[in-house]
Amino acid sequence: MNSKLFAEFDLLELCLNLVDVNHMHEVKLILNEVESLRVPLVRRLSSIKHHKNATKIVLDYSLSADDFPELLNIVEKNSSVFFIRRVFKDESHVDYMPLYKVEDLLRGHPRMLGFLVEDLCKHGLKQEDDF
Numbered sequence: 001m002n003s004k005l006f007a008e009f010d011l012l013e014l015c016l017n018l019v020d021v022n023h024m025h026e027v028k029l030i031l032n033e034v035e036s037l038r039v040p041l042v043r044r045l046s047s048i049k050h051h052k053n054a055t056k057i058v059l060d061y062s063l064s065a066d067d068f069p070e071l072l073n074i075v076e077k078n079s080s081v082f083f084i085r086r087v088f089k090d091e092s093h094v095d096y097m098p099l100y101k102v103e104d105l106l107r108g109h110p111r112m113l114g115f116l117v118e119d120l121c122k123h124g125l126k127q128e129d130d131f
Helices: 003-007 011-020 024-033 035-045 051-060 069-087 099-106 110-123
Strands: none
Touching: 011 024, 011 035, 024 035, 024 051, 035 051, 035 069, 051 069, 069 099, 069 110, 099 110
């Protein structure tokens, strides 16, 4: 792309607007040319609304996920919620999962376990000791 053309625009705002109208192909064309825009764009997209696009950029350009703690928090929260919601379903529901199984799935992921504990406290549930 023509770098003179880039000088005429605020590329970060342009990319944000393109993301809003779901034109990720065009965003990637810009990011391919302007590497310095990748990190600031991911930081700006690290929100509930745009976390999937931000994650895709991190993966597509082999950026370090550790550089984006806000994004990691959102992704971990959403991933854990998928399983946590199953604990609160009726036991006869096809998607029900007992608490111990969710605990096992989230073991080794302290933040995700923290989200489980928060939701359990909100719902007033606790794991019964089987010992």
